[in-house]
Amino acid sequence: MPQKPKPLDETKSMRAWWGKELRNWREARGMSSRELGAKVHLSATSIERIEKDERPCNANLASQLDDAVQAGGALRRLWRLVEEEADKRSADADKTPGGPTLDGIGTPTTGMLGLSPPVFSERSLSPVERRAFFTLGGIAALAPGAFIDLLPGSGPTALPKMVRPEDIEQVTTAAVTLAGWDNLYGGGGIARSSSAGLFIWARGLLATKYPPQLESDLYTAVGRLSMVMGASAFDAYEHHDATELLRFGTWCAERANNWHLRAAVLNWRARHEIWCGRPDEGLTHAENGLVRADRLTHREQATLHNARARAWAKMQRPKEALAAIRQSDEVFDRARDGEDAPWMAYYDEAQHHGDSGHAAFDIALMPGQSPSLAVSRLKTAIEGHTDDYVRSRALSGAKLATLTMATGDPQQAVVIANRALDEVGRLRSKRAATDMQDLSKASARYARKPEVAELRSRITTTVLA
Incomplete structure (x- = not known):
């Protein structure tokens, strides 16, 4: 019986995180390490060692692996962060002893965050942070040790x-x-x-x-x-x-x-x-x-x-x-x-x-x-x-309107639905939008009724807004 793959620790470095992402893409495509290795002329062991950050990789190989697992460029983009981390570490190693003292995670030993938690806009992020959050969807910072180096050395x-x-x-x-x-x-x-x-x-x-x-x-x-x-x-x-x-x-x-x-x-x-x-x-x-x-x-x-x-x-x-x-x-x-x-x-x-x-x-x-x-x-x-709980009320309203429509009382359903729609229009909630689409489907058999036709039109307008 094949052994369960060893859990990967993506917290060690960006390169370790990249290796874990490679494994995730490989498994998502249903490929074995041997099958992936054959596509890039490497052994299964070499693929597994790259995933574990035990074997060197470079930009060219990273690009080939991206193509092999059909990652659509995600692994290529992520590799840039690996290179930037390596460049930063090299630059830090070249610093003279007279430079700012760091506490071991890329942060100055002086300075505290102000009382107000920061709210980032795209412009306030550094170039590396922008690339991480707007290219990779913002989730890249999940691993406990990853992305600490992206924090500016001073400031808020x-x-x-x-x-x-x-x-x-x-x-x-x-x-x-x-x-x-x-x-x-x-x-x-x-x-x-x-x-x-x-x-x-x-x-x-x-x-x-x-x-x-x-x-x-x-x-x-x-x-x-x-x-x-x-x-x-x-x-x-x-x-x-x-x-x-x-x-x-x-x-x-x-x-x-x-x-x-x-x-x-x-x-x-x-x-x-x-x-x-x-x-x-x-x-x-x-x-x-x-x-x-x-x-x-x-x-x-x-x-x-x-x-x-x-x-x-x-x-x-x-x-x-x-x-x-x-x-x-x-x-x-x-x-x-x-x-x-x-x-x-x-x-x-x-x-x-x-x-x-x-x-x-x-x-x-x-x-x-x-x-x-x-x-x-x-x-x-x-x-x-x-x-304070507009969305919860709207979700329950949409469900009640759908059930009322499905059980044969379209007139009452329209009354309930319009109140819920008033609140859904104030939200950016895809769950609420889905519930409204379900209501529209449930009302299809009454579509010739003027009040139901108006409701269906309003649902379309609200959901697409």
């Missing part, structure tokens, strides 16, 4: 010499702010545009010296930021970014030994996988989150049971889905104020009914199933969501 983005509680508080404030923007404007709005620089700096703290007593708080704060950004990327349909950010958030939570953050991130991973058509993987994440449920709060358990319900519903298993909803209700009813971490503040009665209502929605569309549970849940969610 300089890393501190030693992490302080105030630095951790800035990361937490960034996560709270981005989460608020995400709920108000959707994942494709300001939250997504503003997060790259914040994340580079926050991740950089993990490679900075810190007192042992701050380790858990530091990894919790960075993990929380990663979770918020992952959820935002999910809403913007940047699915690769969402997967990597949420995976990184899970790693941070486990490094911090924070069971509460771990449960929250795994809930998002479950929801993301389910939405992407992989309910079995989503169910696995939800079940994994419930490991040692005795360490979780009641609301945390409720979110994960609702994720289980959504997975079962997508797998056409109504009995299991309804059982999971009942379990979620039972633990949610035992929730107590003050027992949850701050990031669970969103999970109130409206959110609970919305999450379970989305699972009940999928059940209601199955033959022989009643829509009453879904209708009741979604109505409660819509009525209970405050203006």
